[in-house]
Amino acid sequence: MGDMTDAPQLVLGSASPRRLELLAQIGITPQKIIPADIDETPRPNEAARDYVRRMAREKAQKLRPATDGVILSADTVVVAGRRILGKPADPAEAARFLHLLSGRRHKVMTAVAVAAGDRLHERLVETTIRFAPLSDQQIKDYVASGEWQGKAGGYAIQGRAGAFAIWMQGSFSAVVGLPLAETAVLLKHAGIKGQTE
Numbered sequence: 001m002g003d004m005t006d007a008p009q010l011v012l013g014s015a016s017p018r019r020l021e022l023l024a025q026i027g028i029t030p031q032k033i034i035p036a037d038i039d040e041t042p043r044p045n046e047a048a049r050d051y052v053r054r055m056a057r058e059k060a061q062k063l064r065p066a067t068d069g070v071i072l073s074a075d076t077v078v079v080a081g082r083r084i085l086g087k088p089a090d091p092a093e094a095a096r097f098l099h100l101l102s103g104r105r106h107k108v109m110t111a112v113a114v115a116a117g118d119r120l121h122e123r124l125v126e127t128t129i130r131f132a133p134l135s136d137q138q139i140k141d142y143v144a145s146g147e148w149q150g151k152a153g154g155y156a157i158q159g160r161a162g163a164f165a166i167w168m169q170g171s172f173s174a175v176v177g178l179p180l181a182e183t184a185v186l187l188k189h190a191g192i193k194g195q196t197e
């Protein structure tokens with residue numbers, strides 16, 4: 001049997017292996033993966049919410065002209081007070097981020113954008129997490145593990161940093177990079193269904 005559906009093709013506009021795995025978790029396999037390389041510099045005084053939405057949107061818009069089908073992209077940042085923490089550039093920055101997050105509450109914001117035809121829909125999901133106080137040694141060991149690489153805020157809750165998170169309110173999948181409930185709804189409206197509906 002060939003492909004009997006007339007569902008549009010799905011293009012995942014992301015280099016994140018987490019986003020691909022999260023989609024697989026709800027039975028969605030993109031036909032193509034095309035990471036979008038955009039300038040991730042926040043504008044002066046740009047609010048975190050505005051920034052993360054703009055990033056998700058710009059990733060989708062960058063791919064739109066050359067890409068048919070439905071495009072899914074997302075962006076995740078950690079927000080501590082008024083500071084936006086993206087992916088640390090090096091181990092020293094990862095350690096600085098973890099010192100900042102130690103013993104405090106912070107937010108993880110993930111925006112997801114779905115472009116279909118000339119329409120673009122987005123959702124922003126915010127999760128609040130509280131970290132236990134982290135000792136210098138814990139931070140050193142964590143940075144040495146390398147798990148901070150490519151992760152907003154310098155940690156991955158789905159790995160050993162799960163032990164740092166003593167409380168959270170929001171969406172676990174959003175923290176890992178893609179809010180599954182909201183993504184499923186956006187994709188369904190664009191004609192793409194997973195195995196959960």
Ligand SMILES: Cc1cn([C@H]2C[C@H](O)[C@@H](COP(=O)(O)OP(=O)(O)OP(=O)(O)O)O2)c(=O)[nH]c1=O
Binds near residue numbers: 019152
């Ligand atoms: C806070 C946190 C982030 N992350 C990841 C999710 C994202 O992949 C990454 C944030 O970087 P992003 O810039 O959102 O995404 P990316 O560079 O990985 O991929 P692309 O831009 O191509 O879509 O941090 C975790 O995996 N676990 C966590 O606990």
